[in-house]
Amino acid sequence: MISEARKRLIFALDVDNFEDAEQWVKRLSEKVGVFKVGKQLFTRCGPEVVHMVRGEGGEVFLDLKYHDIPNTVAKAGAEACRLGVRMFNVHALGGREMMEKTVAEVDALFPRGSKDRPLLLAVTILTSSTEQTLCEAGIERPVVEMVPRLARLAREAGMDGVVASPREVELIRQACGGDFVIVTPGVRPAFAALDDQKRVTTPAEAIAAGADYLVVGRPISAAADPVEAADRILEEMASALEKA
Ligand code: C5P
Numbered sequence: 054m055i056s057e058a059r060k061r062l063i064f065a066l067d068v069d070n071f072e073d074a075e076q077w078v079k080r081l082s083e084k085v086g087v088f089k090v091g092k093q094l095f096t097r098c099g100p101e102v103v104h105m106v107r108g109e110g111g112e113v114f115l116d117l118k119y120h121d122i123p124n125t126v127a128k129a130g131a132e133a134c135r136l137g138v139r140m141f142n143v144h145a146l147g148g149r150e151m152m153e154k155t156v157a158e159v160d161a162l163f164p165r166g167s168k169d170r171p172l173l174l175a176v177t178i179l180t181s182s183t184e185q186t187l188c189e190a191g192i193e194r195p196v197v198e199m200v201p202r203l204a205r206l207a208r209e210a211g212m213d214g215v216v217a218s219p220r221e222v223e224l225i226r227q228a229c230g231g232d233f234v235i236v237t238p239g240v241r242p243a244f245a246a247l248d249d250q251k252r253v254t255t256p257a258e259a260i261a262a263g264a265d266y267l268v269v270g271r272p273i274s275a276a277a278d279p280v281e282a283a284d285r286i287l288e289e290m291a292s293a294l295e296k297a
Contacts, residue, residue: 054291060086061260061294062287063114063236065270067091071098071105077274078109084283087139089114089268103136112139114236114268116216118176119155120144127154133171134162140172140236142216145203152210172214172234175207177225180218180239197221201228208233214265219254222262231263238268242286245272256286260293 064085066074078088088106090113095102103113115138119126126143133141143155156173163170177200178187184196192199204215204225214234217225222235241253248271259267269286276282 058287058290061266063087063268065089087112091116115141120147123151123154126151127158130155131158142174145175145207149210156211173212175212175215177203219259226263234265236266237264240267256289257293
């Protein structure tokens with residue numbers, strides 16, 4: 054079960070330079086299956102950082118949250134595939150056509166079921182958004198209604214899953230079923246500080262609620278012994294997986 058947990062643990066490479074990213078990957082690659090490369094690191098280092106992670110035996114979650122006209126996002130998605138990432142994401146608010154075109158573009162490169170096909174994920178509503186944020190944009194619906202609605206739209210468009218707060222996992226499971234992939238950040242083991250995360254769950258709770266992958270950053274990076282922190286998280290995930 055530890056090896057199953059390792060595949061499902063995503064470490065957020067929230068650093069601003071290549072050397073630090075490389076050190077983290079070397080340090081953690083036996084514990085962590087997937088490394089999340091976000092906008093800051095990718096803007097600074099570009100595709101090199103993806104190649105570095107893969108060269109060290111890790112997989113990459115390219116967290117660039119594409120949102121643009123359908124053709125542009127579809128072509129960006131194709132480039133993400135060519136980079137060899139394990140998963141990448143788009144904003145579901147970009148709409149059905151944007152997601153469908155992206156799926157079609159990926160299908161053309163890596164047909165469904167092929168080994169190297171990445172997971173296509175959608176962001177529903179950012180957890181930093183409140184009802185007021187939505188209202189200001191003219192969306193007068195509660196977040197708890199928008200999240201499953203956008204998750205369903207993503208599923209209908211052929212996406213593989215969503216990125217969501219652990220608190221939303223159950224709603225999404227109800228709306229989209231058991232085989233829809235759910236990736237959750239905002240995870241805090243009991244031993245770690247909350248940092249700026251407010252609505253958090255423990256790794257065991259997130260797995261028990263039905264999350265497939267957990268994104269963890271500071272509980273590992275800020276620990277006195279990051280490798281030991283990763284071990285503790287893996288053990289917690291593994292025992293929750295056994296019960297699931
Ligand atoms: O350090 P921490 O574990 O909070 O890092 C979580 C990672 O997940 C960060 O890269 C953060 O940007 C990302 N994230 C998040 N909450 C969301 C979406 C993404 O913390 N709702």
